[in-house]
Amino acid sequence: MKQEPGCVFCGIVADPSNSDVVWDDESVLAFMDINPVTDGHVLVIPKDHFVGLTDITPETAGRMMTVAQGMAQAMKNSELRCEGVNLFFADGEEAFQEVFHSHLHVFPRFRDDGFMIDAHWSGRSKESLAASAMMIREVLEPPRR
Template sequence: MRDGECVFCAIVRGEAESSVVYDDADVLAFMDLRPVTPGHLLVVPKTHAAGLEDLDVADGQQVWAVGHQLARALRRSGLRCDGINLFLADGAAAFQEVFHAHLHVFPRFVGDGFRIAADWRERTRSELDETAAVLRKALAAPTS
């Protein structure tokens, strides 16, 4: 792998080590090097996309479909798995560390140590309605 190059692109090309679980024409899935729990997988599109804004819709659909398949496989695998998380971080503020879009698929069980902390308090209907209006406007905006 060359300096400054995307490690996931190098893995897709077979130039960096990985433990592959799934491979098709558009998507590759492999074991996470720093797993939350045993069985933690990463599903990546083979075409580089730094984040969701850059990800082709068809590639995104295939990433999700493969993630779904792998979640089912985790439940049948015999690995400790009382639940599954599908997690996608888009941007540094969302804790994305490798800037090649990827879906984490990992088994969960009581006491596994993974947590997401937030301000989970209930919001007012007017605040939710206002945010929904902003998002509807953004959905209607033309894309470039």
């Protein structure tokens, strides 16, 4: 297992006894966030140390999403207040990543829960969208296997 000295999440992987673990398998660990957006907020992390989204192997990324789906279903089936679920993955400081070990937030949502995304959603011209699509397609690599 790849671990990074001083990484708080690698420390939790090494010794999960001080965390409220809800899932533990060969490649993924899920535990309660200590600063939750809402009650039931879970973090799904790879056991290996990966920093960003593109660092994670496709198999591990897929496993993280599968575990997140299970967490979402469990939240909806539990006594938690859960009228919906958000997934949030921050990749890089500018994207608000604070712990530089890949992690996927899964948290229950309900009306007036206080969570908001303060973004300026605005339309773009067809030309602008086409130009952005071309820039992505020009460097797009097939998924790693």
